[in-house]
Amino acid sequence: MRLTILGSGSAMAVPDRAQTGLLLESDDRALLVDCGSGVLGRLAGTDVGYEGVGSVLLSHHHLDHVSDLMALLKARWLAGEEHLEVVGPPGTKSLVDGLLDVHDYLEGRIDLAIREVGSERPVSVAGFEVAARETRHSMAGHAYRFAPADGATDPEDGPIVFSGDTEAFGGMARFADGADVLVHDCSFPDEVDVSNHPTPTGLGNALADADVDVRRLYLTHLYPHTRGRESEMKRAVTAAGFDGEVRIARDGLRISV
Known part of the structure; x- marks a missing residue:
């Protein structure tokens, strides 16, 4: 499996x-997970391109995770692609229906399938087995754990975990136990008083x-407040007791597991 971080930023553009x-x-097989502003352009720069992505999995519905969704639909239509599947937590159909009410000229341009998933059992999306866990954020959403759909790995033991936007807490940590790669929200340095997102010490704790046993942790969803503080943030996670490798996510980073 290969993971490319297309966007590692936050609601405040940099x-x-x-x-x-x-x-x-x-x-x-290819799957796009979240589709915030700027992600379509990053996707266009990959070998897969937006032509090769027929499924999008949403962690939640905040604007910085969905704002390129209609742009992706339009790009696939103009490129001659015929379908797009949008999968996400409850409320995803209402989200997409509302976007199409605004951008009504896109209605019916391609075969659009919408699927809402919960955290009760794993699901198959675009040839991957996906387990979900509810997050702790200002909006309901999911963290996801991924395994290839070859039956060799239970999705709840999949090698790649993405936290979505969430506070750090024990249930989320245990959801990632045994992962090779955990891409986790770490939006601000320690001195910022914030809810709904973790700081490095909170995440490390x-x-x-x-x-938990996590081989590599990538800090993502980075606000401008973190600029120049990346090394300090990595040290804080380690100092709090996490003994895996800590790295900073960046756009274009490719990870193989």
Whole structure:
């Protein structure tokens, strides 16, 4: 499996970070996870391109995770592609229906399928097996764990985990136990008083207290407040007791597992 971080930024735009978006690949399968502002352009720069992505999985419905969704639909239509599947937590159909009410000229341009998923059992999306876990954020949403759909790996033991937007807490940490790669929200440095997102020490504490085994942790959803503080943030996660490798997510980073 290959993971490309298309967007590692947040709701506050910066030049070198698009908003949230991940591209997951395995053999000839591709899945886009979240589709914030700037993600379509990043996707166009990959070998897969927007022509090769027929499914989008949404963690939640905040603007910085969905704002390029209609742009993706339009780009696929103009490129001659015939379908798009949008999968996400409850409320995804209302979200897409509302966007199409505004952009009504896109209605019926391609075969659009919408699927809402919960956290009760794993689902198959674009050739991947996906387990979901509810997050703690200002809007309901999911973290996801991914495994290839070859039956060799239970999705709840999949090698790649994406937190979505969430506070750090024990249940989220345990959801990622055993993962090779955890891409986790870490929006602000420690001195920022914030809810709904973790700071480095809070994230490190949650992972250490849950005594989880995660090989590589990538800090993402980075607000401008983190600029120039990246090394300090990595050290804070480690100092809190997390013993895996800590890295900073960046746009264009490709990870193989």
